[in-house]
Amino acid sequence: MNEQLKVRQATPEDVPEIHSLLEPYADKKIVLRRSKDDILSYIGNFVVAEIGGKICGCGAARHFGNELYEVRSLVVDPSIQKKGVGRAIVEFFIERLNKSESKSWKLFALTMTPGFFISLGFKEVEKEMFPEKIWADCLKCAKFNCCDEKAVLFQADDV
Template sequence: MKTTSKLEAVCRRANDHDVDTLFELIQGYAQKGIMLPRSKEVLKRQIDSFVVAEVEGIVVGCGSLTRLGADLVEIRSLGMTEGYKGLGVGSKLVDSLIAMAKEQKIPKIMALTYAVSFFEKNGFHIVQKEIFPEKVWTDCVNCPKQHACDEIAVLRMID
């Protein structure tokens, strides 16, 4: 664990070798009820949508981008290993995911989150969940929190 803010995190696209690490990282959040679990099989199928952050060659964070419509993607599975939060790793991951959305020419990027201030610091603003019917009908309809969702929707327009 690093405690210095001079930490150098490098983001890259995830690959098949990262599946076990992604699974463990996401599972830790899922057990706390703050992230949806992902099976290793799903991670393998969706590996191209993930980015990882490495510090000194060790994966310390991840995030993914999921297309919800022609002009909308969602940031999912954004998380860091304990000890690396608050050091800029999450912002680098978000920057990488925004770059992926730009490559795909998608102008809107959203997330459902409990970490509103983090996303606001990264250029997102709070919006009503209901403006994303693509999300509601693909994921929320099957979520156990569907009728009592306490996550906050955030949106960023990409230039």
């Protein structure tokens, strides 16, 4: 990992930068659009990656209950992709879950870039494994009947 690269818990002051990072990808329908108010409401779920103090990536881990977590709103500034920032964010979530009391956690994502997650040790699985996600987001999605995302899963046993 780059020595200057640091991943940390996000704070309310980070909301404008997180919003700016997400917007271009929301325009392309790669991630769900999040308003600044929505990001602020869920700021406890967000982490940011910084290089030299400048935020260059973000991601959120949402808890659905029953030890099931989703990686969402994961983006890296286009100027610095493929340099380990996305990996550092996802590994931060995995390390935090490993240190938690939960012993059988599951971390999943719905993604158009399964290759990234596979290279981190995730396995491709059926979306139907996550009815919680389907009820929370997919039913409201315009692409519900023509979904181009794959489901990927990493669980405590994979560590």
